[in-house]
Amino acid sequence: MKPTRRPFLNAGLLLAGLLLAGGVQATAADHVHASDAWIRVLPGALPAGAYVTLHNDSAQPVALTGATSTAYAEVMLHHSSTAGGMSRMSMVDTLTVPAHGEAVLAPAGYHLMLMKAKTPVKPGDTVKLTLKFSDGSTLATDFAARPANAIDAGEPHAGH
Numbered sequence: 001m002k003p004t005r006r007p008f009l010n011a012g013l014l015l016a017g018l019l020l021a022g023g024v025q026a027t028a029a030d031h032v033h034a035s036d037a038w039i040r041v042l043p044g045a046l047p048a049g050a051y052v053t054l055h056n057d058s059a060q061p062v063a064l065t066g067a068t069s070t071a072y073a074e075v076m077l078h079h080s081s082t083a084g085g086m087s088r089m090s091m092v093d094t095l096t097v098p099a100h101g102e103a104v105l106a107p108a109g110y111h112l113m114l115m116k117a118k119t120p121v122k123p124g125d126t127v128k129l130t131l132k133f134s135d136g137s138t139l140a141t142d143f144a145a146r147p148a149n150a151i152d153a154g155e156p157h158a159g160h
Helices: 006-023
Strands: 032-040 048-056 062-068 072-083 086-091 095-097 102-105 110-117 126-133 137-146
Touching (some): 032 126, 048 062, 048 095, 048 126, 062 072, 095 102, 102 110
Parallel strands (some): 032 137
Antiparallel strands (some): 032 048, 048 110, 072 086, 126 137
């Protein structure tokens, strides 16, 4: 019986495929920049809201698809709206940042809900959130914690 090389060839192709798949990972978003990043800290265990302005320098739109943080167990993208005098908030999957444009996450609009702080977050703290985009890129951004009565970022605080 003649020995065959097929098992070695198949194993080599499998290994090459796994190496290529392993190389597909999130990259730093060099085309998206953040500014005015802040968190409204509420008392006790209430969720916090995170707000930021995202600037897209590329010729292609990109969508914010979520975020993570080591400071919070859950981060969800939400949208607040008012219709007929009733306020409502709903979870959304994405927020498009247009090509050469910006998207604003602000009170009474799109925002990130930060749930279950792992340790108490106080006004004056800085919390890092990693923003995730539809093209697989990520953007680690420092958010300034502000008090419950804050209405904006206060002094400009650029993300990184």
